[in-house]
Amino acid sequence: MTALTAGLGAAALVLVALLPGAMFSWSFERWAGRFGIGLKDRALRLMGLSAVLLSMAAGPLYWVYANYWDAFANREPLPGWSWGLPIVYVVAPLVVGGLSGYAWKKNWPGARLIIGRDRAPRAWDHLFLDRPAGGIRCKLKSGTWIAGVYAETDAGRPFASRYPGPQDLYLPRTLGIDPDTGQMLTSGSNEPLVLDLGVLVRWEEIEFLEFIEH
Numbered sequence: 001m002t003a004l005t006a007g008l009g010a011a012a013l014v015l016v017a018l019l020p021g022a023m024f025s026w027s028f029e030r031w032a033g034r035f036g037i038g039l040k041d042r043a044l045r046l047m048g049l050s051a052v053l054l055s056m057a058a059g060p061l062y063w064v065y066a067n068y069w070d071a072f073a074n075r076e077p078l079p080g081w082s083w084g085l086p087i088v089y090v091v092a093p094l095v096v097g098g099l100s101g102y103a104w105k106k107n108w109p110g111a112r113l114i115i116g117r118d119r120a121p122r123a124w125d126h127l128f129l130d131r132p133a134g135g136i137r138c139k140l141k142s143g144t145w146i147a148g149v150y151a152e153t154d155a156g157r158p159f160a161s162r163y164p165g166p167q168d169l170y171l172p173r174t175l176g177i178d179p180d181t182g183q184m185l186t187s188g189s190n191e192p193l194v195l196d197l198g199v200l201v202r203w204e205e206i207e208f209l210e211f212i213e214h
Contacts, residue, residue: 020057021050023090024097031101053093105130124167124203127211128160134213135192136171137182141207145182147175148199151214155198167203174199 025046054061064085071078133151140146148171150158155172176185176193185193 017054018046018050019090020053020093021046021048023093024049024053024100027094027097028101028104031098031105053096121163122167124160125163128162132211132213134211135175136169136209136211137175137177137184138201138209139182139207140201140205142205144179145177146179146199146201147177147184149173149175149194150211155196168200169203170198170200172198 064082068078068082070076135147136150137145137147148158150160150171152158153173158172159168159170161168174195174197176195177183178185187193
């Protein structure tokens with residue numbers, strides 16, 4: 001029973017030590033995207049972030065340990081502010097991670113120098129990383145041309161899948177196009193002809209893709 005208790009305590013300690021890195025990564029990736037090469041890469045990144053965050057908090061943590069550990073171990077009353085420490089332990093990495101991800105996404109000065117310039121592992125992810133608005137025209141391997149609106153419309157929002165998933169593209173509105181020649185069709189006012197149809201296409205089906213940013 002003692003060995004089991006010791007093992008559970010060690011496992012709990014490891015989880016608590018990795019928690020700051022996990023919170024930072026989750027908050028950062030909400031803004032900047034989840035681009036990990038694999039499980040090993042993400043595990044090493046999480047442990048590295050946890051080590052950095054814990055080293056930054058080493059001083060305050062040691063002060064709390066030196067002054068209040070005995071009272072905690074002996075189940076004595078603790079100061080009221082001490083109950084906020086677990087919240088800070090979780091919230092601080094969330095806030096720092098969110099700000100870092102937002103700074104990277106908005107290309108703030110120095111953000112990409114510190115965090116990394118190019119995180120997208122594929123050109124597909126790089127193109128759709130910041131969800132640009134524009135028009136897409138592509139030729140399928142079957143020889144058919146299709147076009148659509150990559151922007152939020154009354155039909156919904158477009159979506160491009162991200163690494164490591166398969167490269168799928170959803171366009172909520174398609175544009176009128178000659179399926180044989182790729183010539184765009186226009187309405188009477190010489191504007192692109194917007195159709196009440198959406199389209200879902202896979203990269204494996206695409207031979208050529210053209211993106212025109214608005």
